[in-house]
Amino acid sequence: MSVRLKHEIQKLCSELGIPLVGFAPAGRWDKPLFEPWVPEEFRPAAIFPETETVIVIGIPVLLPALETSPSIWYYEEYRTVNTLLDLNAHRIAAFLNEKGFPSVAIPRDGYGHVSILKERPYAFFSHRHAAFLAGLGNFGINNTILTKEFGPRVRFTSIFTGAEIPPDPVIEEPLCIDCMQCVEICPVNALPRNGYPKGLTDKRTCAERSEGLAARFISPCGFCIKVCPIGEDRTLYGREDPGVYNEEESKYDRLHSAWKHIRKYGSR
Ligand code: SF4
Ligand code: SF4
Incomplete structure (x- = not known):
């Protein structure tokens, strides 16, 4: 187990502007913590047998862009974050490969088009x-x-590496x-309450x-993540009050006008 390597990866992430990074041994996938659990063929060691550690990086979507959704602004924000994740995961894998540890970056979105998720989600x-x-x-x-x-x-993506790195709890x-x-808030009742x-x-x-939103260049939906009260980003942007998303509420007229303006442009 290399503590030094862990510090090097954390430093690299900091230099790359990646605020969240965590480490999990591949063996954790073999000890189910709840049911239904991850089937065997979806586990890191089944996908890339050299895997000893999975490094996960996270980059935020910025709340003011998200809360205009559905809009071109959030559509572009989402794509940018995905691109940053893919680029940086590749850089981290290359960094580890140079050190002699076989490593690969897993794509952020492992599907060709959202329509595929309807049949195989x-x-x-x-x-x-x-x-x-x-x-x-x-x-x-x-x-x-x-x-x-x-x-x-x-949003997150993962790097599989043959390096043994001390895990995070x-x-x-x-x-x-x-x-x-x-x-x-889910407009199609896709979330159960339990x-x-x-x-x-x-x-x-x-x-x-x-x-449907993708055909208009205003996907993804994101309503269920914009309203969630958890997260220090809400304080940063002064959005502690969930009432801000009630567009009938006059207290936030200025914001609501901005969102309506943004939604009118750049999409179908
Ligand atoms: S993204 Fe969330 S709010 Fe939107 S349809 Fe899916 S589950 Fe519902
Ligand atoms: S805290 Fe977030 S995830 Fe949990 S119920 Fe509330 S909105 Fe949903």
Whole structure:
């Protein structure tokens, strides 16, 4: 186990502007923590047998862009964050390869088009489970990983490496406060109230909404992550009051006018 290598990767992430990084041994996938668990063929060692450690990196989507959704602004923000994740995961894998540890970057979005998710709603690897096992956060009712820093407004990708790196502890205390705002705002009722992992997102219904938005260049939907009260980013942007998303509420007229303006342009 190399503590020094861990520090080098953390330093590299800091230089690359990656605020969240966590480490999970591949063996953690073989000890189910709840049911349904990750099937064997979706586990790191089945996908890349050299894997000893999974490094998970997280980059936030910026709340003011997200809260204009559905809009071209959030569409572009989402794509930018995905691109940054893919580029930086590749850089980290290259850094480890140069040191003699076989490493690969897993693509951020492992599907060709959202329409594919209607029939087969899973990628070949789950970065959400990886983020959970690497100690970056835990599951909320909205089926995403909530983090202390950004709530669910953060995207993840993973690097598989043959290096043995000291792991981070899984966060066991739930961050979700069961407020149900995510369930209530979902426009297609795709989120059950009984919480992950019992209440799984109706992925087909969610993907159908996303597909419709994608045709207009205003995907993804993101409503269930914009309203979540968890995350220090809410304080940064002065968005502690969830009432801000009630567009009938005159107190926030200035913001609502800005969102309406943005939604009128750059998309169908
Ligand atoms: S992304 Fe939108 S459609 Fe999908 S579960 Fe969240 S709120 Fe519902
Ligand atoms: S909106 Fe509320 S219920 Fe939904 S994930 Fe966030 S804290 Fe949990």
